[in-house]
Amino acid sequence: MCYNQTxxxxxxxxxGAVVSCFGxxxxxxxxxxxxxxxxxSSHASLDLGEALEPEQALYGTALPNFGASSATGAxxxxxxxxxxxxxxxxxxxxxxxxxxxxxxxxxxxSATATVHDTRHPDHVGKATGLPELEELAWLALKMxxxxxxxxxxAQCKLPRGGMGRHEHIIxxxxxxxxxxxxxxxxxxxxxxxxxxLVDPQTKQWxxxxxxxxxxxxxxxxxxxxxEAAAYRLNLLLGMDYVPPAVFRTAQRDADxxxxxxxxxxxDGGVFVYWCPDSKDLKSIEPGDWxxxxxxxxxxxxxLDVLIxxxxxxxxxxxxxxxxxxxxxxxxxxxxxxxxxxxxGEQLPVLIDQAAxxxxxxxxxxxxxxxxxTGPCLxxxxxxYMRLRFLTxxxxxxxxxxxxxxAEIDALMHRRDQVLDYFDTLVAKKGYxxxxxxxxxxxxxxxx
Numbered sequence: 001m002c003y004n005q006t007x008x009x010x011x012x013x014x015x016g017a018v019v020s021c022f023g024x025x026x027x028x029x030x031x032x033x034x035x036x037x038x039x040x041s042s043h044a045s046l047d048l049g050e051a052l053e054p055e056q057a058l059y060g061t062a063l064p065n066f067g068a069s070s071a072t073g074a075x076x077x078x079x080x081x082x083x084x085x086x087x088x089x090x091x092x093x094x095x096x097x098x099x100x101x102x103x104x105x106x107x108x109x110s111a112t113a114t115v116h117d118t119r120h121p122d123h124v125g126k127a128t129g130l131p132e133l134e135e136l137a138w139l140a141l142k143m144x145x146x147x148x149x150x151x152x153x154a155q156c157k158l159p160r161g162g163m164g165r166h167e168h169i170i171x172x173x174x175x176x177x178x179x180x181x182x183x184x185x186x187x188x189x190x191x192x193x194x195x196x197l198v199d200p201q202t203k204q205w206x207x208x209x210x211x212x213x214x215x216x217x218x219x220x221x222x223x224x225x226x227e228a229a230a231y232r233l234n235l236l237l238g239m240d241y242v243p244p245a246v247f248r249t250a251q252r253d254a255d256x257x258x259x260x261x262x263x264x265x266x267d268g269g270v271f272v273y274w275c276p277d278s279k280d281l282k283s284i285e286p287g288d289w290x291x292x293x294x295x296x297x298x299x300x301x302x303l304d305v306l307i308x309x310x311x312x313x314x315x316x317x318x319x320x321x322x323x324x325x326x327x328x329x330x331x332x333x334x335x336x337x338x339x340x341x342x343x344g345e346q347l348p349v350l351i352d353q354a355a356x357x358x359x360x361x362x363x364x365x366x367x368x369x370x371x372x373t374g375p376c377l378x379x380x381x382x383x384y385m386r387l388r389f390l391t392x393x394x395x396x397x398x399x400x401x402x403x404x405x406a407e408i409d410a411l412m413h414r415r416d417q418v419l420d421y422f423d424t425l426v427a428k429k430g431y432x433x434x435x436x437x438x439x440x441x442x443x444x445x446x447x
Contacts (some may be wrong), residue, residue: 162324275320
């Protein structure tokens with residue numbers, strides 16, 4: 001019993017986002033010959049995968065000798081070196097073979113799933129027919145595609161390689177003890193604090209801006225958990241504008257917070273990485289921002305549409321030493337002894353996301369931005385691609401501690417609307433007029 005169905009997709013390589021995503025540090029084993037498949041198997045092929053290393057024993061069973069040869073004379077055992085098999089359902093063995101080819105400006109991904117009926121020959125075909133074997137083959141393809149996409153997405157996020165710094169900061173924000181705090185307040189009477197946190201084990205430290213939660217979230221304008229949600233979403237989109245943020249429950253910080261903030265904090269608060277020596281971005285020439293103005297404003301508007309943050313004014317754009325782009329340098333400490341300190345590049349920072357997800361907010365890509373440059377008419381190739389890959393599962397894994405299931409559904413709906421908006425612009429104006437491949441700064445004459 002054999003079923004054969006093939007779908008093929010060729011992806012142009014002229015778009016830099018595709019090249020950068022699929023070309024980062026991954027070795028590919030290219031299959032050079034078609035495969036022969038034994039009787040009593042279902043065979044389906046879909047262009048979505050990469051070659052995998054063999055797994056010689058799954059569920060305690062060694063890979064079978066298929067007893068077939070490829071068109072080039074290679075034995076079936078050699079063919080198995082580029083695939084892996086698993087038991088998706090008792091009485092069957094599902095094997096995956098994948099291939100990646102690049103030629104003449106096109107990238108072709110193909111995956112083949114073969115399902116073997118491993119029951120006794122007397123039972124073959126009696127209880128499991130062609131539709132069931134075909135369904136198992138498509139299930140194997142689906143699982144393989146999801147696995148490969150997940151691995152590639154992990155590589156594409158934070159392409160600048162700054163994840164180590166993020167993990168370091170998040171660790172201190174999560175586990176650090178508050179050893180110093182200075183009260184701050186704004187014109188609305190909201191109290192906050194600039195704090196110093198020290199990891200009790202490593203003694204490493206960082207500063208953070210602490211925003212305590214408020215009863216009723218200030219009618220939605222001070223929902224501090226959204227600071228952490230916006231940070232995580234910005235990473236999912238391959239951005240790195242929102243400072244690292246962690247929400248902590250009240251119990252751990254009750255004592256110092258009641259003294260510094262002047263009131264008890266019932267529901268905890270958020271610790272946002274403190275960017276020292278910051279300046280208002282609007283006071284800086286765009287050529288000194290470290291990123292293209294149109295890319296920054298487009299990315300910011302996309303983020304604000306997704307979280308429906310209607311409070312993005314010019315004061316929420318800063319230029320400050322970055323938390324993950326920079327390097328460590330040795331310098332003299334207060335006691336004269338050398339110490340290693342982080343020195344971040346001067347880059348744009350987005351602050352105050354706590355007004356996000358208000359039920360009565362409406363933020364559109366067609367609205368004017370805080371810098372008066374007009375509606376959003378361009379998109380970064382990186383952001384465009386990350387939006388395409390963003391799934392509800394990604395959002396749930398990252399944000400379900402901060403927003404409701406209904407809010408996740410609404411976010412995904414807005415994601416679809418953003419993609420439709422830019423897809424329509426590309427269809428009308430052309431790819432090169434809408435999608436920006438290079439995010440680096442350009443001179444005023446080029447803008």
